[in-house]
Each structure stands twice: as C-alpha cells, then as structure tokens.
Amino acid sequence: MIADRQVDLQTVDRFAESLRSRGKQPATVESYCRDAQRFLDYLGRYKVEPSQVEPETLLAFQEFLRSDCEERDNSVRRTVIGVRQFYRFLSDSQAIRATPFDMVPIPVRDDRLPKGLSPDDVESLLRSALSGRPEIKAARDAALVSLLAHEGIKANELIGLRWTDYLREKDRGSLRINGSRSRAVPLSAESNELLAAYQDLFAQVKHPVIVGSTEKRMFIAFKGRDAASPLPVMTRHGLKFILYELGDKTGLRKLNTEQLRHFAVSYLIANGRTPDEIMQFLGLRRIGNIAKHIVKDKGTAKTRIIEGATRQA
Template sequence: MTESDRALVDRFADALAAERGAARNTLLAYRSDLAAAAEVVGDLGLAGAAELGRLAPAWAELSPATLARRSAALRRFYGFLADEGLRSDDPSAALPRPRTVRPLPRVLEPDEVDAMFREAEDRAASGEPLRLRNLALLELLYGSGLRATELVSLPARALARPEPFLILSGKGGKERLVPISDRARVAVARWRETLPKGAVWLFPGGKAHVSRVRLFQLVRAMAAEAGIAPERISPHVLRHAFATHLLANGADLRVLQALLGHADIATTQIYTHVDSKRLVELVNRVHPLAGGALAKASTSA
C-alpha cells in the first residue's frame, strides 16, 4: 500500500471510530480488507472502475461472505472519500457484488430450553458453587439475550443494585438497556455469595474472567447433561432462542432490536422466519378484513 493510501485509510479509520464508534477489531478488519484490495488494484486512492474491475477475477476463489465483506469495506471507503471531497467520483459501482444469503439461526425449542433449566436447577440445588455459577450463566444468556463477551465481562458489582435492568456497552460502544428477570437476579445473588471479597469479575476465571471459549464449553456441557446434542448448542444459540421465543410470544421487532442491541432492524428481521405460522395467524386474526371485522366495525359505527 502506498504512503498516500495509508494516509487515506488512517483518515477513514479515524472517521469510523469517531462517528460510528467502530471497535478496534472492526477497524483492523477494514484495514486488512483495504490492504488486500491494494495488492490487486495498486493505488486505492486513484483507482477507477477499470482497476476495481480486476478484483472480481482476482477474488473469484474467496467465499461469498468474504467477498461481500471486502466489497462492503471498499464501498464505504470510496463513499468516505467522495463525502470528504477527496475524490470527485465514486468508482464503487465496479466492485464485485456477490449474492449472499444470510444463514438462518439455529433454533432451540422451548421444551429443550426447559430441559436445560430443569437440569441446571436440580444440580444447583446442591449449593455447589460452580453449579450455582452455571445456573446464573444460563439465566442471563437465555433470560436477557446477552452476547458471550458481554456476559463473561460483567463486573462483580453487576446486578448488585435493585434496578431490574443492566446498562451495557455493546458492539461499537453503543449502550443499551437489558432487562433482568427476577429469577436471574436470584440466581446471580446466590452465585455472588460464593465470590471472594474484592472480586473484580462476576464470573472470574484464571487471571481475569471466564473466557468465551470456556463459556462455550460450559454451555455445551449443560446441554449434554439435559440430554441435548452438544453440537447444537452455543452461547449464541441461546441468544437466538431468547429472540425467537420472545417474537413467538408477541414481542415487537423494534423492541427486540433494542433488546439485542442490533444497529440495523434488518439484522433482527431474520428471526421472523422462525414463527411464520404465528405471523400468518396474527394477520388473519387482527386484519380489518379478517372474519368480516371491517364490515362489523362499519355497522357498529
């Protein structure tokens, strides 16, 4: 990458960090994708449609997801240059646009979640600290839809106050309100009683907090104990279950978006596939034309 390109990429990254609160890993990913493009087209700042047209054959062996990500990084980069007056044109129309299909989330049935909770509660009844910890983890994963990183990095003081919610700083530093159920609060309180004084993390492990990898292992172990195939379960699958089951019971998509911390409602809309039958029934039941409801309303008026 040329020195001039490096300067442009630095300005682009600074803008993403300042205006959109992009996380460090996100910025590193953008830099990596732009560097990969520079290897093919040469000078990114001066590249036109002809140069960008070389990317499609050069990246033909990439997975659709990787190709889509790299193209998106370049589109945003050139959009930034145009907005800042650093280019008079935007050549990104020449970028490859792979067709990608967002994979549907793996889904747990409510009775499977119930089985995991029954087993975790039975084992926690012994009062064994690690069993109390596991139940608290499960309550927060499924009961609040926390991301794995958000969960394992909770400070020891989390949920120590009576408010029925947490204020979390999620992806990109964006804050959101996360409701905490009474049963989750009870489970966390029982676990907190076992923590040593001066504990920094709610779920300590080693020299810091429990790692995401360890959380993954714990969740799979709890699934196996409940008779569920471990390969079907992960912390993220429980987050999907939280969203899926809320939607199935009438939650609004916008509310769900806020609870999950999604920046874009399109990300949340993927959950509508899991309960299409309920959505059809909802339309048939409450639409003005359903069952002559419109005519009845006119008559009563």
C-alpha cells in the first residue's frame, strides 16, 4: 500500500488526468476533483487518514453536507458520486487497499421541481444587478442573470463563453455553445440588450491583465475593493457567489443556477416554445423535468382562468 501522505493534491491532479483520459468532460473533471478535495479536507479536520475510512465515514460526510453546509439533497448526491469515483481511482492505482464506499448506496435523486422563481423575482434580480458598481460589473451580473433565467444556459457553459461565440445583430443575437452538446441559442430581446451593453463596456477595458490574457473569455471576474482588479476568468465558485450576493439583496436566500435554469423552462413555455425546441435550447437529451413544468404551468394557467371566471361572475 502506498503511504497515505501521498494521497494529497498531487493525487487529486492524477485523478483529474485519469478522468480526462477516460473522456470525461472538463466540467465533470472539475466537479469530481472538487468533491475529492472537499472530502480530503473533511478527513483532515478529524485527522483521519484516507485509508482509514469506513462506509460510516461517507454517511457522516453526507450528514455534514446537509446539516453544516446546508447542501440540497441533489447536491449531496452529486458530491457522493464524485467521492466514490475518487476512491475507485485510489483503489485502482493501489494508493489504498480497496474502496469501502461501493457498498454505500448513492442517495436517491430528488426529482421534485425546486421552489420556483416568479417573473417578479427575476426582475428584482436584474434591477439589483444593474444597480451595482462599477458599471461593467453591474452589466456583467445583469447579463449573467438574464442568460441563466431566459436562455437556461448552464453554469459551465457560461463560464466557457468567448466573445467570438456571440453573434450580435441590431435587434437580435445568438450564442454558440461549444462542447459535447454544442448548439446555437437564439437570445431573448432582453438578454441580447444586456449582453450587448456588457460587450460595449468590456471593449473599453484597458487593464493589462485583461488585454494581455490569452483566454479572451466573455465573463471576467473582479476582486479587491470596489472591484478594482479584474481577472481574465470567472470560476464556478465566483458565479455561485455572485448569485448568492444578488439573492441576499432581493430576499432570495441561497439563489442558485438550478433555480434560474428551471425558471428558463417556464419562461420558454410561456413564450410558446415546444418541448423539442426547449430541449434543443437547453442542450437536453431527454424531456425530464420539462414535462413536469408543462403540467405545472398548464395547471397554473387553468387555475388563473378559473379564478378570472369567478371574479367576473
């Protein structure tokens, strides 16, 4: 057995290399490695070596995620899957004798729709974003919210966008989404207007970190007081923090991309898009929760019709 001291950051790096060699998508590699590091950090808190874990250790970690970190059930489920994959890698590479986690059941997926956002909620988020400072950060945040809420673009897809992926015309625009589910996404009028405003401000940025970057990403990050220092790449953690901050300002505690993406389904349905079109726009391979949204939204519409008829009577 390899000494436990070698199960460290370099081991996580080798885990990433193994995942990439198996054809895993960059977002999956990043997610699994983040899960692995979180688990190693958790073990470190209690001075437990990676080879000393038992099935109960993973169960305790699940409870830690739910209670201390207040993670949602599906988030816990995804993290557990990442940790199991990491321990299979440790076993296969003989860093540990065997993984004890294959006998631990994966938490059941919660297929209920998350608590829905209303159009007023999204408008409040956009107003809050646009009221921020500096102006370019406000424009960036508003464009992010709109693309999540109206087009349903995934977090990792947003982060990977470059300006060359944006086709901008006078009254309309579209985005080219690259990757395993590449597609062209037509933009709503509001998203196109907000993204165009952000692009105009971005073009004025003369900071050497941005000008000299080879990344040329669409969405940059900011740090420091008054967001004075730009960074060429925005991370998933950075996006999560942006939404948390906007959510706190508007009374939507722990706002996340999943809520906005689910709102996008309802938004597209309300704008007359068919299930096939929505699957294409969102890069989905199966109808999944779209069917639930259709039933839910039809039920809501039926309720409104009945309520309206009652008032008229």
